[in-house]
Amino acid sequence: GEEARLAAEEAEQQLGLRQVEERLHRDHIHRVAKPSPEYPNYQYLCKVCSVHIENVHGAYKHIKEKRHKKNMTEKQEETELRALPAPSAGQLRAVDAAVMETARQQGISERDFEVRTSVVARMEEVIKTRLSGRSPGCDIIS
Numbered sequence: 001g002e003e004a005r006l007a008a009e010e011a012e013q014q015l016g017l018r019q020v021e022e023r024l025h026r027d028h029i030h031r032v033a034k035p036s037p038e039y040p041n042y043q044y045l046c047k048v049c050s051v052h053i054e055n056v057h058g059a060y061k062h063i064k065e066k067r068h069k070k071n072m073t074e075k076q077e078e079t080e081l082r083a084l085p086a087p088s089a090g091q092l093r094a095v096d097a098a099v100m101e102t103a104r105q106q107g108i109s110e111r112d113f114e115v116r117t118s119v120v121a122r123m124e125e126v127i128k129t130r131l132s133g134r135s136p137g138c139d140i141i142s
Helices: 002-026 056-063 066-083 089-106 110-131
Strands: 029-031 044-046 051-053
Touching: 002 029, 002 056, 029 056, 044 056, 051 056
Parallel strands: none
Antiparallel strands: 029 044, 044 051
């Protein structure tokens, strides 16, 4: 009679809670195994935001917050990026070819590089000799 009805009600509530918690798991909100000393009455923890949550109602409220949505998006992106396969040999060759072609079109030759390096070295020498013995702030062009 009454005992069976109460047991059935209890089982239904447990099933309902389990379904709710499965939904919360998708948002990385988990029931705490044992309450933390700082939050003794808080039943849940959002592992994405590192936030303690008091109850199911609070958890649903938390899921709708802008911060949680932003953190979930970032976690999703990170998960997707980690799941990307490594580039194939063909893809690597294509990137290498593109870099080499850009260097050929835009870069300077080894000889030009050496010329520029020696110009910089000469300029440094000129500046050092011109500046030695002068007080800071005076005009160095004479």
